[in-house]
Amino acid sequence: MKIKSSIPPAIACLVAGVACSSSAFGQAVWTGAIDTSYQTAGNWSPSGVPTSTSGTSVTIDSGDVVYTPGGDFLVGGGATYTMNGGSFIQATGNNWMKFGTNTVGDATLIFNSGSSFNAGTSARMMIGDFNRNTLFHVNGGTVTTNAINLRAPGTIKVSSGELNITAAFIESLGNFQIEGGTVNFSQTYAPTAGILTFSGGSVDITGQLQQAGADLTISGSDVSATLLSLAAASTINFTAGTITISGTTDNGITAGADGYLNFLTGSSGQLILENVDSGLAASLLTDRIRLDGAVNAGAFAVADFGIGGSSISLIPESSHYAIGFGFAVLAVGLIRRRQTK
DSSP: OOOOOOSOHHHHHHHHTOOOOTTTTSEEEEOOSSOSBTTOGGGEESSSOOOSSSOOEEEEOSSEEEEOOSSOEEEOTTEEEEESSEEEEEOSSOOEEEESOTTTOOEEEEEETTEEEEOOSSOEEEEOOTTOOEEEEEEEEEEEESEEEEOTTOEEEEEEEEEEEOSOEEEEOSEEEEOSSEEEESSOBOOOSSEEEEOSSEEEESSOEEESSOEEEEEEEEEEESOEEEOTTOEEEEEEEEEEEOOOGGGGEEEOTTOEEEEOTTOOOEEEETTSOHHHHGGGGGTTEEETTBOOGGGEEEEEETTTEEEEEEOOHHHHHHHHHHHHHHHHHHHHHHHHO
């Protein structure tokens, strides 16, 4: 027999030491009936400002929402924040926006087509922390933030739409999945840990892509940066998509000892060096570009690209087979000619 608790939600919140609103433990839908302030109770249905850790799920379908910081903006308690339209902006200050951290609990945030979320020009977002399962999903909307602190096991997932990061990734310890849409970095992107999978869409980096220890696989995204920089003993696995490098330092790829761009067997990926000619690009095949972890210059095709640029790609396996088959046919022909003499 299931026993139903008779403790009112408000009392339960007080016992737990959590501040509550009238919409605690339920759903809060933005109406904007009074003004644009997030902190106005009458702008929500039911009336009451959604609290950070009560588990209240929030839906914004339309209208403008302005959050004026009186401290950090927190989402947790198992809550789901969904934006199907409208706009959200943190008005001023450099407060944290914390989603699913150790202190507030799990959280899910979904930004669908037509929505716009702006964390503010100075704010920083923390996503996930200490075994909190947090999903930050850009699914068609536009999200802009100053900086991001991504902690395991938090996940950022971009399926479509746009994610704009105007400052640095402070930490990148969780999962970063780019399946579509556009991700814009206004500074160098230097992940040091975490699992990064770029399988679609585009990744535009104003500075360098610096690989310093993350598990990074490019399997379909179009990635552009000024330079590819690989720390010692670090790799980027490359199976599909394009990597476009505009800089010329070290012919586009700098690397510490045993750091390299790793094409995997069957890769259809293409490395484009916009300002490095094919003669210089070929020098990268002696160490900084490898096939399945091994130097194999003969497995790659180096071609001219544009004016003064070049491209490097893996020679398709079928071409190797065709060459081998051609030699076999030629050998058989020579044997037969000798036998008929």
